[in-house]
Structures are given as structure tokens and as C-alpha cells.
Amino acid sequence: MSPKNAPFQSSLDRTKVKALLFDIDGTLSDSDDEMVASIYARMTWLSPLIKETRLHTFARQLVRFFQAPTNRLLAFLDHIGVDSHLARFLDYRARKKKAVPEDFPVIPGVRPMLDALHRRYPFAVVSARNSVTVEKFLRVNDLENYFEIVISSQTCEKTKPFPDPLLYAASELEVPIENCLMIGDTLTDVRAALAAGAQSLSVLCGFGTEKELRKSGTHHILTSTSELADLLSKQDITE
Secondary structure, eight states: OOGGGSOOOOOOOGGGOOEEEEOOBTTTBOHHHHHHHHHHHTTGGGTTTSOHHHHHHHHHHHHHHHHHHHHHHHHHHHHTTOHHHHHHHHHHHHHHSOOOGGGSOBOTTHHHHHHHHTTTSOEEEEOSSOHHHHHHHHHHTTOGGGOSEEEOTTTSSSOTTSSHHHHHHHHHHTOOGGGEEEEESSHHHHHHHHHHTOEEEEESSSSOOHHHHHHTTOSEEESOGGGHHHHHHOSSOOO
8 A cells, every 4th residue: 555545554642632623614614515505606607618516626626725814814824913803894794694503504413512522621712713604503503602712813913823822722721832722724724723832633524535534734634523422432443
């Protein structure tokens, strides 16, 4: 078997995990599928020329193509200290739009996972979203009571991939950062976790690809966030 096709070798130390830090987009929220559906709907005029399945695949490829440069742009704006202007604009736009569950879909199986783990671990949201949409996502899906700490893009001076929001979450939860597990779907989440000294768990139900997440240094990969309770309940992690 070539290294490219070799099974992912987990390096997650489950015994160290004392707190769970969750990204939102692609981790708790099914926002990648929502974006794909939105782009696909705008491309249906091409359906006489392109098969529906290929059109849908192309829409997903567009979402993934723009995700990485968008994250890099946001990190750059954060680095030079002007991201707050963008956040205020996004907050303003989000406040004007009525919050409905259809706009904030939850990944299937996430709620049972949260129920199963909530009594065992403290939870925090660590998102690079603006604060209004973070609050709306939690409120419309009745998830607010699960999370002791909610961190958005403007909670700290810098957001992911900088370690600041993870370190802040660990401090507020009163859990050492090395005992925190960051659950996310992108390289941004992995980089933030490793920079902070936390463990990283990546999920494939969002924007990141298995290939890039394998290379990122993440400690474990799951197909979906819904599988997290089963993983943390195992006696041993299968390599």
C-alpha cells in the first residue's frame, strides 16, 4: 500500500481530553451544503447543457476552491487589524435578516452527539463567524445551553488561525489548553489548535478535504462530527 493510500494514523490522546471546542461552519452547521445548494440554484440555467449531477459537483468544487483563499484573506485582514470593519458590516447585515432554521441547518446527528457528551465535558464555540450569526445559529437551533463559552471573530484581538481564541476559551473554561480538543473542518482550525497547544480533530462533513487535512498535522479525522461521541467513548482509538 502506498503512503498516499495508507490509513490515517491517529495520534489523538483521548485520555487528555477534558474540554471540547467546536467550530460552527461545516462542523456544527451544515453550511457547506447550504452554500453548494445556493450556488447550484443560480446555475440551473445551465441544466440543458450540463447534467444535474455534474452541475452539482461543479458547485461543490467552486465552494471548496474559494474557501482557502477566503480564509487567507480573512487572516490577512485580521493580521493588519482591519477585520473589525468587515465584522461590523456582517453584523449589520445579519441583524437585518430574519433568523429562520432553514438558514442555519445543523449537521445530522450533532444534537444527539452533544447530548451524549455534554455531561462529560465542558463545551465552547470557537468560530471565525461574526457574532450575530453565531448567536442566531445557536438560538434558532436551541443549542445555547450546551455551550458555556461562545467565541466569535471579534471576541479576541485575533481570530483563527491565530491561537488567541482557543487560549481564551481554555482560560474561561479553566481547563489547560493541552487538555482541550478543537473540532473543526478546515486547515484554519488545525493551525489554530496546533499553535495554541491543543489537540486537533478534523471532520470531513464541511469544507476541508481528507487529503489536505491528512497533511495538516491534525491528530484525528472523522467522517462527521456526529461520530465524536462514539470516538470519545471507545476504550482505545483504533489506528
